[in-house]
Amino acid sequence: xxxxxxxxxxxxxxxxxxxxxMIGRKSLVAILLGVELxxxxxxxxxxxxxxxxxxxxxxxxxxxxxxxxAAAEAAVGLAIVIRFFQIKETIHxxxxxxxxx
Amino acid sequence: MIQQLLGxxxxxxxxxxxxxxxxxxxxxxxxxxxxxxxRDKIYAYALGFLGLTxxxxxxxxxxxxxxxxxxxxxxxxFSTLVKIIMVxxxxxxxxxxxxxxxxxxxxxxxxxxxxxxxxIGGMLLASANNMLTMYLGIEILSILSYxxxxxxxxxxxxxxxxxxxxxxxxxxAGIALFGMSHIYGALGSIQFVDVVDKxxxxxxxxxxxxxxxxxxxxxxxxxxxxxFPFHMWSPDVYQGAPIPVTTFFSIxxxxxxxxxxxxxxxxxxTNNTILMNSWVGLILVVAAMTMTVGNVTAIGQNSVxxxxxxxxxxxxxxxxxxxxxxxxxxxxxxxxxxxxxxxxTFCAFYITSYxxxxxxxxxxxVFRGLIYKNPLMALIMVGTLLSLAGIPPFSGFVAKFxxxxxxxxxxxxxxxxxxxxxxxxxxxxxxxxxKVIIFGKADSNEEVVGFTRFNQTVILALFVPVVLLGIFWxxxxxxxxxxxxxxx
Numbered sequence: 001x002x003x004x005x006x007x008x009x010x011x012x013x014x015x016x017x018x019x020x021x022m023i024g025r026k027s028l029v030a031i032l033l034g035v036e037l038x039x040x041x042x043x044x045x046x047x048x049x050x051x052x053x054x055x056x057x058x059x060x061x062x063x064x065x066x067x068x069x070a071a072a073e074a075a076v077g078l079a080i081v082i083r084f085f086q087i088k089e090t091i092h093x094x095x096x097x098x099x100x101x
Numbered sequence: 102m103i104q105q106l107l108g109x110x111x112x113x114x115x116x117x118x119x120x121x122x123x124x125x126x127x128x129x130x131x132x133x134x135x136x137x138x139x140r141d142k143i144y145a146y147a148l149g150f151l152g153l154t155x156x157x158x159x160x161x162x163x164x165x166x167x168x169x170x171x172x173x174x175x176x177x178x179f180s181t182l183v184k185i186i187m188v189x190x191x192x193x194x195x196x197x198x199x200x201x202x203x204x205x206x207x208x209x210x211x212x213x214x215x216x217x218x219x220x221i222g223g224m225l226l227a228s229a230n231n232m233l234t235m236y237l238g239i240e241i242l243s244i245l246s247y248x249x250x251x252x253x254x255x256x257x258x259x260x261x262x263x264x265x266x267x268x269x270x271x272x273x274a275g276i277a278l279f280g281m282s283h284i285y286g287a288l289g290s291i292q293f294v295d296v297v298d299k300x301x302x303x304x305x306x307x308x309x310x311x312x313x314x315x316x317x318x319x320x321x322x323x324x325x326x327x328x329f330p331f332h333m334w335s336p337d338v339y340q341g342a343p344i345p346v347t348t349f350f351s352i353x354x355x356x357x358x359x360x361x362x363x364x365x366x367x368x369x370x371t372n373n374t375i376l377m378n379s380w381v382g383l384i385l386v387v388a389a390m391t392m393t394v395g396n397v398t399a400i401g402q403n404s405v406x407x408x409x410x411x412x413x414x415x416x417x418x419x420x421x422x423x424x425x426x427x428x429x430x431x432x433x434x435x436x437x438x439x440x441x442x443x444x445x446t447f448c449a450f451y452i453t454s455y456x457x458x459x460x461x462x463x464x465x466x467v468f469r470g471l472i473y474k475n476p477l478m479a480l481i482m483v484g485t486l487l488s489l490a491g492i493p494p495f496s497g498f499v500a501k502f503x504x505x506x507x508x509x510x511x512x513x514x515x516x517x518x519x520x521x522x523x524x525x526x527x528x529x530x531x532x533x534x535x536k537v538i539i540f541g542k543a544d545s546n547e548e549v550v551g552f553t554r555f556n557q558t559v560i561l562a563l564f565v566p567v568v569l570l571g572i573f574w575x576x577x578x579x580x581x582x583x584x585x586x587x588x589x
Binding site: 011015018019022028031032034035038039041042043045046048049053054056058059061062065066069072073076077079080081083084087088093096098099100 | 232233236237240243244247248251254255257258260261262263264265267268271272274275276278279281282283285286289290291292336337340341
C-alpha cells in the first residue's frame with residue numbers, strides 16, 4: 001500500500017534536487033531542467049493530496065495545468081537561451097555578467 | 102448552463118475584448134505590409150481598442166460584486182479599479198513604444214501584442230479567486246514578460262535581461278507552486294471561498310504546514326513585485342530591457358502582483374490570529390528590507406534606468422506596508438499610491454527615453470544642463486523627481502502620507518521610523534539628478550530631437566495629474582474608497 005507520505009517524500013526529493021540543480025549547475029539548459037523538476041514536484045504533490053486528503057478533483061486539474069504551463073515556460077526559456085547562445089556563443093551562466101552594479 | 106455561462110461572460114467583457122484585440126493584432130501583424138502608414142494604423146487601432154475596454158470596466162465598477170465562472174474569478178470594485186489603472190498604464194507604454202526609437206525601428210507591433218497579453222494575465226491575477234487562476238495569471242504575466250525583456254533581439258544586454266528574468270522567474274514560480282500544493286493539501290480546496298472558513302479552524306500540524314507553505318508561496322508574488330529578497334532580477338532586467346518595456350514592467354506586472362497579494366492577505370489572514378500575526382510580521386520585515394535595500398543601493402547608480410529600478414523597489418516597500426495593515430484603509434492607500442506612481446513613472450521614463458534615443462545612453466550625464474536645452478521638460482523632470490521623493494506640493498507626498506497615516510494608526514511605530522529614514526535617503530539621489538539637470542553645464546546647446554511638439558504635449562498631459570493629485574487628492578480618494586474586496 002502506497003501511502004501519502006511516500007508521495008510527499010518523493011516530491012520533496014524532486015524539489016530539493018531541482019533547487020540544487022538550479023543553484024549548482026552552470027549550464028543554462030541544466031538550470032531550465034531544474035525548473036521542470038521543481039514544477040513536477042508540485043504537480044505530484046497536487047495529485048497525491050487530491051487522492052488521499054480531499055474528495056474533489058481540484059488537484060488533478062491543477063496538475064494538468066502545471067504540465068501545460070511548464071511546457072510553455074520551457075519553450076520560451078529555450079528560445080531565450082538560443083538567442084543568448086547566438087550572441088555570446090556559450091550557454092555558461094557565468095558569461096551573463098554584462099548587467100551588474 | 103449556457104445561459105449561466107453567458108451571464109458570467111457579461112461581467113467578463115473587458116478580458117474578452119482584450120483577447121479579441123490580441124488575436125486581431127496577431128493577424129494584422131502577419132498580413133499587413135510593413136509600410137510606415139500601416140504601422141501607425143495598427144498602433145492607433147490598438148490604442149483605440151484599449152480605450153474602448155475602459156467602458157465595460159467602468160460599467161463593472163458600478164455593479165454589485167460577484168464571483169463568476171463558479172467562484173474562479175471575482176469581479177469587485179477593487180479588481181475593476183486595478184484593471185482600469187493597468188489599462189491606462191498599458192496605453193501609456195504603447196504610446197511610448199511608438200514615439201521612442203528604442204524598439205520602434207526594428208520591430209513591427211510585437212510590443213503591442215505582448216503588452217496586451219501581459220495585461221490579460223494581469224487582469225486575471227487581479228481578480229483571481231482560486232489558486233489555479235492566480236497561478237495562471239502569474240504565469241501568463243511572467244512568460245510574456247520574459248519575451249518582452251528580450252525584444253531588442255540583437256543586443257546582448259537585452260538577451261541577458263531576458264535570461265536573468267526567466268531564471269529567477271522559473272525558480273520563484275516553482276517554489277510558489279510547491280507552497281501552493283501544500284496549502285491545498287492542508288486546506289483541502291483551492292477555492293478562496295471555501296478556504297476562508299477553513300482557515301479559521303486550522304490547528305496543530307496543519308497550521309504549521311500552512312505557515313511554512315505561505316513563506317514559499319510569498320516567493321511567487323514577492324518576485325513579481327520585486328520585494329526583498331527576490332528583487333535581484335529587477336535592476337538588471339530594467340537596465341537591459343528597452344525603455345518602453347521597462348516602463349511597462351514598472352507599472353502593470355507590479356500592480357497586478359500587489360493586487361493579488363492584497364487579495365491573498367485578506368482571504369487567508371483575517372480569520373486566524375496566529376496566521377495573521379506571523380504574516381504581518383513577515384510583510385513588515387520584507388517591507389523594511391525592500392525599502393532599505395532599494396533606496397540605499399540606488400545612491401551609487403549612474404544609469405538613470407537602474408536608479409529608477411532601485412527607486413521602484415523602494416516604492417514597492419512602501420506600498421506593501423498598506424498590505425500589512427490588513428484593512429480597507431490600506432487598500433485605499435495602495436490604490437492611490439498606484440495611480441500616482443504610474444504617472445510619475447511615465448513622466449520620468451518618457452523624458453529618459455527621448456534623451457536615451459538622442460545620446461545612446463541613459464547615464465546621468467545626458468541630463469546635464471537639460472534646463473538650457475529644454476526648460477519645460479527639465480522642470481517637469483525635476484517636478485517628477487521631487488514628487489517621487491515625496492515633497493509636499495506634488496502627489497507623491499500625499500501618497501506617502503497616506504501610507505504613513507495608516508501605519509501609525511495601527512501603531513507600527515518602528516516601521517514608520519524606517520520608512521521615514523528611507524524617504525530621507527531617497528531624497529538624496531533624486532535631488533542629485535535634479536542638481537545635474539539644473540546646475541550642470543551642457544556640453545552643447547543642441548535641441549533634443551525626441552522632444553517634438555506632440556511628445557511634449559503628451560509628457561505635459563501626464564505631468565498634470567502628478568500636480569493635480571497632490572492638490573485635489575480627496576476626489577480620487579473617494580473613488581478609491583469604494584474599492585472594497587469581495588471575499589464571500
